[in-house]
Amino acid sequence: MLPLDVLGPGGPYRSRRRETVRNLAGDPVAELSLAPSLYVTRAIKALRRAPAPPVEARAAAFARAARAFATEPVAGLTPQEYQHTVSAVTGIPISVVRDATGSLARAAELIHRSVENARPVGAVDSWRDPRARDGAAVWTRRGEVFAVHAAGNHPAVHEGWLDALALGYRVAVRPSRREPFTPHRLVTALREAGFGDEGVVLLPTDHDVAGDVLGHADFGMVYGGADVVAKYAGDPRVLPQGPGRSKVLITAETEWEPIVDTLVESISSGGGVGCVNATGVLVEGDPSPVAAAIAERLAALPSLPSTDERAVLPVQPVGLARRWDGLLRQRAAGTKAWLGGDGVVDDLGDGSAVLRPAVHQLDSPFAQQLGIELGFPCAWVAPWDRDAGIRPLRNTLVLTAVTTDADLIDALVAEPTIANVYVGDHPTPWMEHGLPHDGYLAEFLMRTKTVRR
Template identity: 60%
Template sequence: MAPVQIDALGPAGAYRARKRLDVTDVTGAPAVTLSLVPKLFVSRALTALRAARPLPHQRRIAALAEAAARFTGDEIAGLSFGDYERTVSRVSGVPLPVVRAATAAIAEAATLAGETTGLARPQGAVEDWRAPETLRGNAVWTRRGDVFAVHAAGNHPGPHSLWLEALALGYRVAVRPSRREPLTPHRLITALRAAGFGDDQVVLLPTDHDAADEVLHGADLGLVYGGDDVVRKYATGSRILPQGPGRSKILLTAGADWRAHLDTIVDSISHQGGVACINATAVLVDGDPAPLAQAIAERLAALPSLPPDSDKAVLPVQPVAGARALEAFLLGQARGTTAWLGGDGIVDELGDGSAALRPAVHQVDRADAPQTRVELPFPCVWVAPWSPADGLAPLRDTLVLTVFTDDDSLVADLLDEPTISNVYVGDHPTYWLRPGVPHDAYLGEFLMRTKTVIRSGR
């Protein structure tokens, strides 16, 4: 099949740049030809977004709902929806069933945007300054800016459901797609434009690294995905919201029988191919961790190695060279630990230039072992001992913490810990999520603010 042509989507429509990038699939075969726009194109596009007026609220919500139907129903860039999903799987290496679940979540987020965006609004604020409450003085929920930029992730399509909230709130949005997987934002933005958002409301700006920062610098606010280096770069500012590693965890305190919760523990590690920030990276247990580590390893060892676009795929796939590099990194980090699975490597070559990333289970000797902070894009878990004397320190910097405990005071302490974003008590896997609940706080908390308005009646 000929490579899919992915053009930039600027304020004057689709644009095929002179400079292009060939994106290969996991076997090394050409899959996508991506246009890369220069800094001048980026700056002009952001100027156009800033000059544009947002669609009225009800038209935005209706257009988002229509875009959901177009995203899943239209032929875009020559691809049916099913062909698009398979191409995403082949390019990113994310298992096809995971891609399908993610695209369904994107469509659902667009459909429900009118309801979910309002959940972050303070109870005392109204959406519109014309509301009757402002006649006597009231808080009004308003945007912090006009233009929102996104440096998108390429490891999973799911995060593209988040920035739709910015459109719903009246922002004009610029997306710099990942060069690893540009298909999802291109398809989504094409659907949004067909549904009624103007070319000056939402743009797709693929760039090389030299022009990447221009996308963020030219916007009022931005969202950027990356590793610890990205988080450190943007952590101190108020304009850019960094989304880094999740380092999600599971804790079993004394009295919690891991045998009764093994399904939840294993699913938390391996669901979605282990590629998401909400997959469990570490499991901490009050007591001997060895029996639990062994049981996890036995379950994960049974997962099959299949091409990513197989309907039964459950493990991520990468080109062999990339897989070997990840393997070498893992083995280096795992020195001094007890390997229950993956100690001899995690690369399973599929014979076509690609390799499945097999699961890894390692036992460490203390709750604060540095390995528990190592998050890798496949089912990889560090099993550690924990006791109340270790306290909360080993549990910090966690996106989702599932805790099995009867200790209500511990749960309260976990909720009070600022660096733990979400706490699930009992048999709820770390990947649990539904529209309307915050992933890492509500995006609206970052995008919006309140202003007091009082006006005379007329």
């Protein structure tokens, strides 16, 4: 089996406590070392003592790490072996893993874009800048160590913490035990590229020790469901990353037929497992034709093993897939099923099953189902009208607004709980390196202070 060691400040560490990582068929693939509490405490203390590399050295290290991550053997795996392993273990289609590999590499290579774009235009990044002679705002870190409890639903989630490393924080990553391969590869590449053993560490832990990773850092970011968001909502040191609940709004003066491709892409691209995938479609007028068109297109997607090049849908062990199906049936009670009403589990006969798409129609834009996000392509289609206003659209990571109503767009952009607004025919998973995902991470980690030399 592939050994996945703790990557600590003293180098790789193979602990006594290990966990077997299995593929979808239940076969052992890797052995993940779990860091004990004392090790975590000492590791983060070592990060705090370590100096941050100069800005130029960080930029060069990111460029080297990007090349290695995408094109070279890292930690004993070629890029192709790494991609196949992630797909075989998580059920994410291999084409999605391959695209995520390129996206992660580009994020590392272009990391200066998001860092520079986030810096206030009137601030300088060093007290040594000549403008500080007469007084200037200097952009500085609010702390030294940043920790992240990473998610395992998609490899590209690891783009989320790269900004902290680029800003000079030393970073501790607690990987998902479901998918530790991407952070292990990325952290290894970054360490070998120049950040060193005390610049970034990988600290796999069990649930009992997980809190220590966040507790000893200055700031942290944690991924999870609504329960995780609620748990950390009152902690100013922790940035929760919860469900995306991304949506599409179609107003009456626009035509929906030309954007069916965009609706299908929004719901199902990347396997439909991301926070940027649309789970809600709100239609001004009768939503039935829109729901029918989406269901017809999604029904044509093939059921294939995740490692098949043609795969586009997520795969899970049969038992887990059936639990997802049961949850969907429970939550969809009382709705009109256009797709998935008879179940979403397609057994592949090898212990795994494809999770097929589901489309359900709601009676109201305030139906509670609009807030439900599942681990496969699942869309809730609802009516919307001007009286409902923007209330049903709140708490949304990405909102695609197919409308020409400038006043409505003003209200959507001004709404604090809508993180991103795409006006017109743009799929919700669209992202561009250098633009904020859920705000810039630097908004949380940095501050300005006046310096005069």
